[in-house]
Amino acid sequence: MVVMKNDTMEIRASDHVVLVRQAVRKWAIDLGFSLVDQTKMITAASELARNALDYGGGGTVRLEALENGHRRGLRLTFEDQGPGIPDIDKALTDGYTTGKGLGMGLSGSKRLVNEFEIASRVGEGTRVTITRWK
Amino acid sequence: MYTTEVHQKSREEVIARQQQEMLELSTPVVKLWEGILALPMIGTLDSARTQIVMESLLQRIVETGSSIAIIDITGVPTVDTLTAQHLLKTVTAARLMGAECIISGIRPQIAQTIVHLGVDLGDITTKASLADAFAIALERTGRAVRRVRAGS
Amino acid sequence: MERIPILRMGEFLLVTIQVDMHDRLVTALQEDLTSQIAASSAHGVLIDISSLDMVDSFIGRMIGTIAGMSRVLDAETVVVGMRPAVAITLVELGLSLPGVRTALDVEKGMVLLRAATRRRLGEAGDGRDEK
Numbered sequence: 001m002v003v004m005k006n007d008t009m010e011i012r013a014s015d016h017v018v019l020v021r022q023a024v025r026k027w028a029i030d031l032g033f034s035l036v037d038q039t040k041m042i043t044a045a046s047e048l049a050r051n052a053l054d055y056g057g058g059g060t061v062r063l064e065a066l067e068n069g070h071r072r073g074l075r076l077t078f079e080d081q082g083p084g085i086p087d088i089d090k091a092l093t094d095g096y097t098t099g100k101g102l103g104m105g106l107s108g109s110k111r112l113v114n115e116f117e118i119a120s121r122v123g124e125g126t127r128v129t130i131t132r133w134k
Numbered sequence: 135m136y137t138t139e140v141h142q143k144s145r146e147e148v149i150a151r152q153q154q155e156m157l158e159l160s161t162p163v164v165k166l167w168e169g170i171l172a173l174p175m176i177g178t179l180d181s182a183r184t185q186i187v188m189e190s191l192l193q194r195i196v197e198t199g200s201s202i203a204i205i206d207i208t209g210v211p212t213v214d215t216l217t218a219q220h221l222l223k224t225v226t227a228a229r230l231m232g233a234e235c236i237i238s239g240i241r242p243q244i245a246q247t248i249v250h251l252g253v254d255l256g257d258i259t260t261k262a263s264l265a266d267a268f269a270i271a272l273e274r275t276g277r278a279v280r281r282v283r284a285g286s
Numbered sequence: 287m288e289r290i291p292i293l294r295m296g297e298f299l300l301v302t303i304q305v306d307m308h309d310r311l312v313t314a315l316q317e318d319l320t321s322q323i324a325a326s327s328a329h330g331v332l333i334d335i336s337s338l339d340m341v342d343s344f345i346g347r348m349i350g351t352i353a354g355m356s357r358v359l360d361a362e363t364v365v366v367g368m369r370p371a372v373a374i375t376l377v378e379l380g381l382s383l384p385g386v387r388t389a390l391d392v393e394k395g396m397v398l399l400r401a402a403t404r405r406r407l408g409e410a411g412d413g414r415d416e417k
Contacts, residue, residue: 014308014309014310015308017308017309018306018307018308021306021340022306025339035371036189036370036371036374036375038371039339039340039371039372039374039375040374040375040378042339042340043340043341043342043375043379046340046342046344047342047343047379050309050342050344104343104379104380105343107380108343108378108379108380108381109379111378111379111380112375112378112379189370189374192370192373192374193370195370195390196369196370196390199390199391199394200390201389201390201394223374223377223378226377226382227370227373227374227376227377228373229382229388230368230373230376230377230382230383230388231368231369231370231373231388231390232366232367232368232388232389232390232391232394232395233390
């Protein structure tokens with residue numbers, strides 16, 4: 001698998017979440033994603049960017065255009081140095097909220113993508129990686 | 135090497151596009167009346183096929199401004215959990231857009247499967263035949279059929 | 287910060303969302319709508335999202351909240367113009383927006399609002415219909 005292109009964006013303010021959406025849209029279009037797949041990826045990115053901002057105290061997103069044989073994909077890695085998630089399984093369970101929908105954003109995004117990875121350590125931060133293949 | 139790879143890629147793309155076109159042709163969305171669409175489904179519904187068909191139904195709803203779509207599954211032999219879920223998701227999506235779906239042609243075997251699978255059709259209207267569904271659709275869009283003269 | 291304009295159309299309020307909204311704008315809209323419904327005693331709110339190519343859980347919840355608040359203020363909410371890709375994604379996300387009425391476009395949305403308002407006012411039965 002090859003990373004054809006990559007970029008990193010800051011998520012420090014709510015305006016940045018909009019910029020992330022716009023960037024993901026552009027990258028998804030360039031990769032030839034269908035309209036529905038574009039929308040799913042942009043929505044997942046919006047959820048995770050918001051989480052990084054609201055719960056992670058701000059963070060970054062790394063965009064990578066992938067090529068695996070004849071398949072092309074888009075991988076996004078959201079990272080923050082926030083409080084971390086104590087119980088990941090619980091957070092991923094539908095309907096779980098720590099007050100404002102961290103759970104909905106996480107479990108919802110998972111359903112919108114092909115690959116979903118999450119790593120988190122209390123007191124250190126969280127990293128969520130999502131991939132969508134064309 | 136480069137030339138061969140590019141050729142392969144475009145050939146695959148052509149095949150994929152043709153498959154998509156065949157899928158859309160085999161399940162055409164039909165306009166029954168102003169504001170009423172019908173989607174007669176034939177054959178086994180696999181997950182991928184159902185998704186493509188459902189997406190095109192939603193697109194047609196917007197294009198024609200139809201507030202009612204009848205999904206007829208008379209020609210569908212069996213339904214599995216995944217397909218039933220796709221059907222439910224499509225109905226929910228249509229509702230979010232402002233259109234109602236009626237599911238018609240549910241044969242006893244499929245009705246049994248649906249109950250057995252524990253799929254909850256909620257308040258989705260279901261009718262045994264496309265004709266019944268059409269009658270309901272006319273009613274809901276404020277229309278009635280009137281006999282003007284005796285049929286021959 | 288710019289705010290989304292709210293138009294008065296007879297007894298209803300019309301909001302057309304045409305920009306990619308950041309969270310603060312979403313919250314501002316929610317607040318503006320609520321105060322305007324109360325101030326104008328509007329009977330209904332029409333939210334046109336036909337320009338939105340994405341609705342996430344934050345915006346989804348805003349819509350649900352507006353619908354709930356309007357009801358408390360004796361007004362109906364209708365959301366119109368949701369695009370297919372957005373609807374499919376919302377369903378996959380797990381949001382079905384219960385309690386929110388929807389219509390294909392503004393025109394159909396108005397028909398829905400008028401019918402709902404007539405029904406509600408008719409139900410009042412407290413002599414309001416008597417002249």
